[in-house]
Amino acid sequence: MAIEIKAPQFPESVADGSIATWHKKPGEPVQRDELLVDIETDKVVLEVVAPADGQLVEILKDEGDTVLSVEVIARFEEGTVSTAVPSAEAAEEETVQVGNVAMSPSAKRLLDEKKLDAEKIKGTGKGGRISKEDVQAYINSVPASAAKPASQAITSSSAQPVISIADGEKIEKRVPMTRLRKSIAKRLKEAQETAALLTTFNEVNMEPVMTLRSKYKDMFEKVHNGTRLGFMSFFVKATTEALKRFPDVNASIDGDDIVYHGYQDIGIAVSSDRGLVVPILRDCDRMNLADIEAQIRDFGARAQKGGLGLDELQGGTFTITNGGVFGSLMSTPILTPPQTAILGMHKIQERPMAVNGEVKILPMMYLALTYDHRLIDGKDAVQFLVAIKDMLEDPARILLDL
Structure with missing residues (x-):
């Protein structure tokens, strides 16, 4: 029985996609739910699988072609296909x-x-x-140089092409920019051109959180079925409480209107081989530390495999990005429109600090808040960051709503 293979239903925010890779060729035996083709959008890579046992009869959209939502991309024939091959x-x-x-x-x-x-x-x-x-x-x-031509000095991967020099030649390789990378570039450029970006900094003593984590991490992991207690959950909870107190930071700009959100959906920037993606933690005020840690780890694992869904990348009222995992000491993150602010975390580094007239070595982290000055005043931005600092330096404030 002939079946039409169609592109998935794209959400309203995704206009189209492009064929990334066909994993099967016409006439090749295919089993039910086996991967047929990857379709790349400006947010995620969508997988289209075989609807039944059978074979592809005809490919209508080649790799690189643009496809619309629910557009027919191939024809499939259902039925048992012999997989016998010559010895x-x-x-x-x-x-x-x-x-x-x-x-x-x-x-x-x-x-x-x-x-x-x-x-x-x-x-x-x-x-x-x-x-x-x-x-x-x-x-x-x-010799290897004779058996292997210079052109073979270039190898490519899904992440970045590796360029080496063979026999003194300068080798270059030109590859098309992925839809995700183009989308990232477009959004960041749009933010720079339309928003009045300003960044304010502060620093936080991480010793209280580190002490709390060290004391309870084993018990936490045991009680919560293997979920490990990290630092991100503390930052998400502190940020959630701060967003409640400063609604402008949790708002977004829509044309000439300001949209105030009565909920806290926080995007967590995750690095993957294809680029930066920002899955959303929904209703963070209803999540406990274990829920947050488990969700973030799940996002990270699925981001590497390209398994995040479009619905998980849509929306969000605020974003947190952690450059510290790569060793960044300080940076100025760029917000994601229509959001009006983004929090940047950085590397924890021991530094000499003056405490009550004495010099102590403390684990310090620089925090950066980039915000849209069209909506958020400097006073609110600074106080928002100080609120996060205060809650992290005294985690009991989160529980006591202080």
């Missing part, structure tokens, strides 16, 4: 003719992969036929 021995008995040179299919694949000249290789098979072993023997007998 390796039978395949090797076949002969591929390249010019005047005869070779086995595996030898041709290796030649193409290494970009070697078949005329330079002596075949030991019947009638001078080149085998895979002949190609491998040639590769082993010559």
Whole structure:
């Protein structure tokens, strides 16, 4: 039975997507729920799986093509498909003719992969036929620089292309920017061009939180089924309480209107191989520390696998980004429109501090709050950051609402 394979239903904020990778070819056997194709949007990569056992009959949208929501991208034929393949021995008995040179299919694949000249290789098979072993023997007998052309010095990965220099040549590789990277660039540029960005700084003594965490982390993990107690949950809870006290920081700008949100949906910036994504913790005022830690760890794990859903990346009234995990001591984060503020966490570093006339070595962290001065006054921004500082330096304030 013929089935149309369609792109997923995109939300209103996603206009279209593009075909990233076809994992199956027409005629290739496919099992139910096996991955057929990745569709990249400006937020996430969506996976389309096989609706049943069968095979692709026709691909209508090639890799790189733009697709709309629910657009037909391929045709699929349901039914049991034989997966039998010729044995390796039978395949090797076949002969591929390249010019005047005869070779086995595996030898041709290796030649193409290494970009070697078949005329330079002596075949030991019947009638001078080149085998895979002949190609491998040639590769082993010559210097690596001769067997491996300069173009092979470039290797690519899903993250970044690795560029090396072969034989003194300067190698470059041009790759198209992904939709996610283009979307990130567009949003950040938009923020710089439209918002009146200003950053205020403060520093927080992390010793009270570190002491509390050290005292209870084992009991916390045992009680909450393996969920580890980290620092992010303290920052989320402190930020949630501060947002309640300073509604302008939790607001957003929509044209000429200010939208005040009666809830705290906090985005947590997560780094992945494809770029920065910001999944949203919903209704943070209703979450305890264990809920927050478990959700953040789940976001991080699924971000690396491209498993975050579009609904998990939409909305948000405020954002927290932690550059400290990469060693950043101080930075000026850029907010995500239409939000009006973003909190930047940084590396915890021991520094000499003056405490009651004495010098003490304390674990300190710089905090940065970038805000839109069109809506948030400097006084509110500073007091908001001080409120977070006070709650972290005396965590009991969070419980006592002080």
